[in-house]
Amino acid sequence: MNEVKLAVLGGEGTGKSALTVRFLTKRFIGEYASNFESIYNKHLCLEGKQLNLEIYDPCSEPQKAKFSLTSELHWADGFVIVYDISDRSSFAFAKALIYRIREPQTSHCKRTVESAVVLVGNKQDLCHVREVGWEEGQKLAMDNRCQFCELSAAEQSLEVEVMFIKIIKDVLTNFKLKEKRRPSGSKSMVKLINNVFGKRRKSV
Numbered sequence: 001m002n003e004v005k006l007a008v009l010g011g012e013g014t015g016k017s018a019l020t021v022r023f024l025t026k027r028f029i030g031e032y033a034s035n036f037e038s039i040y041n042k043h044l045c046l047e048g049k050q051l052n053l054e055i056y057d058p059c060s061e062p063q064k065a066k067f068s069l070t071s072e073l074h075w076a077d078g079f080v081i082v083y084d085i086s087d088r089s090s091f092a093f094a095k096a097l098i099y100r101i102r103e104p105q106t107s108h109c110k111r112t113v114e115s116a117v118v119l120v121g122n123k124q125d126l127c128h129v130r131e132v133g134w135e136e137g138q139k140l141a142m143d144n145r146c147q148f149c150e151l152s153a154a155e156q157s158l159e160v161e162v163m164f165i166k167i168i169k170d171v172l173t174n175f176k177l178k179e180k181r182r183p184s185g186s187k188s189m190v191k192l193i194n195n196v197f198g199k200r201r202k203s204v
């Protein structure tokens, strides 16, 4: 069975827990205890395949967090990067997170395929006090090979579900790509021997 690990990251109060809980329970709960981190488990069936999903929702107080960003980056197969469209500083924070994920040392140390990332502009219901334009979010995402959407965890259950399902599918696609790129032990050895000796024989 496939194991998919997602980390939901972003600035304080952007709605990370609201999005996660909305996806898992279809409910919006106004306030969440934010002084502890959680890893949620969900069993899913996607396109006829069973998978085990883990979603990491971090703690906003760094001194209480068990993970450092570095370990989150290594743990997760995909990232949901959240900002609040009514809070410009949260967009700057999201940008820094995306740069960190896409930084060569991070993306290449154990990965043969780039991580799946979706940038989410949350609290779209607050668009009357918007500080970050839709185009800005879209551009940041495009420039860094991320998916992008704006939505409201408070008001849009379906959109939240679609966003999570999309990123999970992207992760599964990456798993397949990684599988293809991995040289499969004995087969590649046979290929190598054939190439070397095959060519020599031809030239004799």
Ligand SMILES: Nc1nc2c(ncn2[C@@H]2O[C@H](COP(=O)(O)OP(=O)(O)OP(=O)(O)O)[C@@H](O)[C@H]2O)c(=O)[nH]1
Binding pocket: 010, 011, 012, 013, 014, 015, 016, 017, 018, 019, 029, 030, 031, 032, 033, 034, 058, 059, 060, 122, 123, 124, 125, 126, 151, 152, 153, 154, 155
């Ligand atoms: N208007 C509006 N408020 C939202 C939305 N999503 C979350 N909130 C509110 O934003 C506040 C923070 O939401 P959380 O889900 O706790 O955000 P968080 O990013 O997990 O917070 P920390 O863990 O403290 O960083 C809460 O008061 C939520 O009710 C949304 O889509 N619209």
